[in-house]
Amino acid sequence: MTPPTPDGPASDIRRQGDAVIIAVQGDIDLRRSVEFQQEVLTVLDERPARVVVDLTAVPYMDSSGVASLVKVLSRARRQGAKMVLCGLNDRVRGLFEITRLDNVFTIAATCEEALG
Amino acid sequence: MTPPTPDGPASDIRRQGDAVIIAVQGDIDLRRSVEFQQEVLTVLDERPARVVVDLTAVPYMDSSGVASLVKVLSRARRQGAKMVLCGLNDRVRGLFEITRLDNVFTIAATCEEALG
Amino acid sequence: MTCPVRQPVRMAIFSTPDHLPVVRAAVEKMCELLGFSSALAGRVMLSSDEALSNIIKHAYRGATDRPIDVEIAPVHDGGRDGIRITLRDWGAYVGREQMRSRDLDDVRPGGLGVHIMCEYMDQLDYQPAEGGGTLLTMVKNLPEKKEVTP
Amino acid sequence: MTCPVRQPVRMAIFSTPDHLPVVRAAVEKMCELLGFSSALAGRVMLSSDEALSNIIKHAYRGATDRPIDVEIAPVHDGGRDGIRITLRDWGAYVGREQMRSRDLDDVRPGGLGVHIMCEYMDQLDYQPAEGGGTLLTMVKNLPEKKEVTP
Ligand SMILES: Nc1ncnc2c1ncn2[C@@H]1O[C@H](COP(=O)(O)OP(=O)(O)O)[C@@H](O)[C@H]1O
Ligand SMILES: Nc1ncnc2c1ncn2[C@@H]1O[C@H](COP(=O)(O)OP(=O)(O)O)[C@@H](O)[C@H]1O
Numbered sequence: 001m002t003p004p005t006p007d008g009p010a011s012d013i014r015r016q017g018d019a020v021i022i023a024v025q026g027d028i029d030l031r032r033s034v035e036f037q038q039e040v041l042t043v044l045d046e047r048p049a050r051v052v053v054d055l056t057a058v059p060y061m062d063s064s065g066v067a068s069l070v071k072v073l074s075r076a077r078r079q080g081a082k083m084v085l086c087g088l089n090d091r092v093r094g095l096f097e098i099t100r101l102d103n104v105f106t107i108a109a110t111c112e113e114a115l116g
Numbered sequence: 117m118t119p120p121t122p123d124g125p126a127s128d129i130r131r132q133g134d135a136v137i138i139a140v141q142g143d144i145d146l147r148r149s150v151e152f153q154q155e156v157l158t159v160l161d162e163r164p165a166r167v168v169v170d171l172t173a174v175p176y177m178d179s180s181g182v183a184s185l186v187k188v189l190s191r192a193r194r195q196g197a198k199m200v201l202c203g204l205n206d207r208v209r210g211l212f213e214i215t216r217l218d219n220v221f222t223i224a225a226t227c228e229e230a231l232g
Numbered sequence: 233m234t235c236p237v238r239q240p241v242r243m244a245i246f247s248t249p250d251h252l253p254v255v256r257a258a259v260e261k262m263c264e265l266l267g268f269s270s271a272l273a274g275r276v277m278l279s280s281d282e283a284l285s286n287i288i289k290h291a292y293r294g295a296t297d298r299p300i301d302v303e304i305a306p307v308h309d310g311g312r313d314g315i316r317i318t319l320r321d322w323g324a325y326v327g328r329e330q331m332r333s334r335d336l337d338d339v340r341p342g343g344l345g346v347h348i349m350c351e352y353m354d355q356l357d358y359q360p361a362e363g364g365g366t367l368l369t370m371v372k373n374l375p376e377k378k379e380v381t382p
Numbered sequence: 383m384t385c386p387v388r389q390p391v392r393m394a395i396f397s398t399p400d401h402l403p404v405v406r407a408a409v410e411k412m413c414e415l416l417g418f419s420s421a422l423a424g425r426v427m428l429s430s431d432e433a434l435s436n437i438i439k440h441a442y443r444g445a446t447d448r449p450i451d452v453e454i455a456p457v458h459d460g461g462r463d464g465i466r467i468t469l470r471d472w473g474a475y476v477g478r479e480q481m482r483s484r485d486l487d488d489v490r491p492g493g494l495g496v497h498i499m500c501e502y503m504d505q506l507d508y509q510p511a512e513g514g515g516t517l518l519t520m521v522k523n524l525p526e527k528k529e530v531t532p
Contacts, residue, residue, distance in 0.1 A: 027256075030285045031249035060256070062281050063348060067341035091274035098351050099344050100336045143406075146435045147399035176406070178431050179498060183491035207424035214501050215494050216486045239447075241404050242394040250387040250415065254454070257411035258393075261404045297389075304404070 011039050016115060018049035025057040028065035037068035044075055051076060052114045056087030061095055073105065082106070086114035127155050132231060134165035141173040144181035153184035160191055167192060168230045172203030177211055189221065198222070202230035236313065237265045240305035247288045247321075248296040255302055256281055259317065262304045266315055267374060275352040276372045280317045282345035283368055291323025291366060298322065307371060314354070314373035322365035328358045386463065387415045390455035397438045397471075398446040405452055406431055409467065412454045416465055417524060425502040426522045430467045432495035433518055441473025441516060448472065457521060464504070464523035472515035478508045 012023040020043050028036050043051060053069070055061070069085070076083040086108040088096070096102040108114035128139040136159050144152050159167055169185070171177070185201070192199040202224040204212070212218040224230035243258060245251040256277050263273035284300065292298045303318040334343040349356050355371035393408060395401040406427050413423035434450065442448045453468040484493035499506050505521035 027253060029249065029252055029281065030288065031252060060277075062278060062285065063342075063344040064285060066344060070339060070341040090271060091278070094271070094274065095278065095348075098348055101339070104339050143403060145399065145402055145431065146438065147402060176427075178428060178435065179492075179494040180435060182494060186489060186491040206421060207428070210421070210424070211428065211498075214498055217489070220489050237398075237400040239396040239398055239401065241401055243408075244392040244394075246389040248387075248389055251389065251391055253415060254391050254408050254411045257407040258404050261407035265400065265403060 011036075013043060015048075019052055019115060020046065020048040020050070021052040021054055021111075021115070023054040023057065027060040028058055028068070029060065029062045030064045033062075033064035033068045036065065037071055040068075040072045041075060044072070044079065044081060047079060048081060050082040050084065052084050052086060052108075052111070054087045054111050054114075055085060055089075055092060056111065058087075058092060059089065061092045063095075063099070066095060066099055066101060069105070070101070084108050084114040086111040127152075129159060131164075135168055135231060136162065136164040136166070137168040137170055137227075137231070139170040139173065143176040144174055144184070145176065145178045146180045149178075149180035149184045152181065153187055156184075156188045157191060160188070160195065160197060163195060164197060166198040166200065168200050168202060168224075168227070170203045170227050170230075171201060171205075171208060172227065174203075174208060175205065177208045179211075179215065182211060182215055182217060185221070186217070200224050200230040202227040236267070237262065237306050240303050243302040243304070245300050245302060246296060247292045247298040247300055249285075249288060250296075252281055252284055255284060259304055259315075262306075263315060266306055266313060268315070268372075272372070272374075276315060276317070279349045279352045279370060279372075280319070282348050283317075283319055283370065286345055287319060287321045287323065287366075287368075290326070291321045293323075309371070309373065312373045312376070314371055317370045319368040319370075320361055320365060322361075322363075325360040325364075325366045326358075328356075331358075386417070387412065387456050390453050393452040393454070395450050395452060396446060397442045397448040397450055399435075399438060400446075402431055402434055405434060409454055409465075412456075413465060416456055416463060418465070418522075422522070422524075426465060426467070429499045429502045429520060429522075430469070432498050433467075433469055433520065436495055437469060437471045437473065437516075437518075440476070441471045443473075457523075459521070459523065462523045462526070464521055467520045469518040469520075470511055470515060472511075472513075475510045475514075475516050476508075478506075481508075 014021050022040060022043055024036060040053060073083055084106045088107060130137050138156055138159050140152060156169060189199055200222045204223060212221065243255060245255060259280050260273050260277045263276050287300055299322060301320040305316045307314045307316045331346045353370045354373050357369045359367045361367040393405060395405060409430050410423050410427045413426050437450055449472060451470040455466045457464045457466045481496045503520045504523050507519045509517045511517040
């Protein structure tokens with residue numbers, strides 16, 4: 001197994017009640033989105049009732065990151081899991097608005113709310 | 117008078133007791149150091165007993181910024197004013213260390229201390 | 233007093249996603265120097281990143297060793313200041329007509345980049361480049377200047 | 383898993399202080415991508431900035447419209463990863479011997495740039511460039527890798 005590269009992903013996964021919280025770190029762009037998608041899909045393999053994607057430590061996201069989240073969302077829906085996004089900074093929130101996906105995703109005002 | 121440019125200086129000057137505190141904002145590099153020097157020299161023209169240069173909002177400084185401060189320090193000394201630096205981030209502090217000027221300048225651990 | 237930036241910065245990168253963060257950093261800094269707000273800088277950065285991603289994905293079909301030339305230029309057009317990003321690739325030219333942004337009501341992954349660029353930039357122009365490839369020019373102007381009270 | 387960056391990024395700038403923040407942003411981002419700590423990235427950024435400032439001040443005597451070519455390249459030298467910054471100007475060549483860093487005990491403004499670059503970088507090499515001007519190559523290696531426990 002290859003050791004993680006210095007700038008490799010550092011998603012932090014923890015469980016709380018029936019939810020799995022996945023806290024992503026770093027920019028989600030063309031460089032990172034496929035792997036990010038795989039990380040969340042792996043979490044969904046556990047068949048949790050809820051998945052919270054915490055984007056607090058994501059300064060930047062592009063349309064490939066959004067595309068990954070769309071794929072993940074449809075998988076979550078298929079298996080009856082609730083998926084919530086939280087911790088979006090203004091720029092990332094703007095990206096969901098401009099792509100009119102802010103009403104397709106459940107976006108919590110705060111990560112506390114997402115877990116509530 | 118030309119209006120300030122968007123990225124122009126935003127040094128904030130206030131007085132407290134016998135001290136003038138000059139809070140600088142933005143990188144102090146070759147682009148900015150001459151003007152920065154002029155700002156502090158103008159403050160010294162008021163002949164304050166103490167000048168506190170608050171670098172809390174200075175993410176980056178190069179050797180031209182240090183050179184400006186050396187010039188300002190020698191002027192302060194000539195007119196018997198005390199000059200204190202505060203708010204240096206790790207990188208800026210490192211610059212004073214590598215140029216062995218950390219013992220030439222009075223560098224306060226915190227800006228509160230600089231004013232005390 | 234520092235003066236506004238007048239000259240363009242050019243970058244020559246490869247068609248690898250690895251270089252995208254470096255270009256984004258340069259674009260963001262130029263926007264900041266030109267007086268763009270953080271929100272607006274984010275839009276310019278995203279638009280140029282989407283355009284670069286499309287060159288990598290579509291014009292070069294995922295090859296990571298092909299050249300892309302980037303120019304980041306201050307512009308002063310009709311009294312308004314702004315930024316112009318020019319991207320030149322040596323891939324197959326595909327006209328703007330072929331790049332329809334899809335119906336956003338149809339929620340599916342992909343097909344959002346062109347829509348984002350159109351919404352966020354003031355000008356977006358694809359031209360066949362001399363010697364092959366595509367020249368993409370994107371412009372974003374600063375909002376009208378308010379009166380400055382010195 | 384994202385892979386380490388392998389290809390160089392090139393920038394073509396003018397000899398204006400206005401372009402320094404843009405190069406710094408690109409250098410800092412490349413350092414970050416290569417796994418440099420923030421402290422070490424700051425040193426590489428400062429060193430390349432000092433070198434560029436010297437080109438503007440000395441090689442071009444303050445002229446702001448002359449070209450400078452910058453290459454920011456990942457290097458893998460003897461198993462150690464690092465970054466190489468190459469700066470090319472078309473000014474008068476002055477050998478490294480002429481650039482003595484001064485006695486630091488003599489506190490006066492200026493004369494600190496070369497000292498900083500020498501202290502902070504692992505390699506610093508000035509060569510006359512083909513066709514005139516100077517080619518400055520600076521290298522900084524990452525600290526030895528620690529064993530990685532997966
Ligand atoms: N630089 C380009 N070269 C060739 N085709 C392109 C280019 N940019 C976009 N396209 C075409 O336009 C379509 C829409 O692009 P975009 O909205 O960015 O979505 P996506 O890249 O996710 O498909 C692409 O699928 C592609 O067919
Ligand atoms: N790129 C260069 N071209 C010509 N001369 C240079 C160059 N870089 C440095 N020098 C010479 O070396 C001296 C020391 O440089 P430095 O330590 O950076 O201090 P400073 O630039 O403040 O004088 C300069 O004064 C200059 O004479």
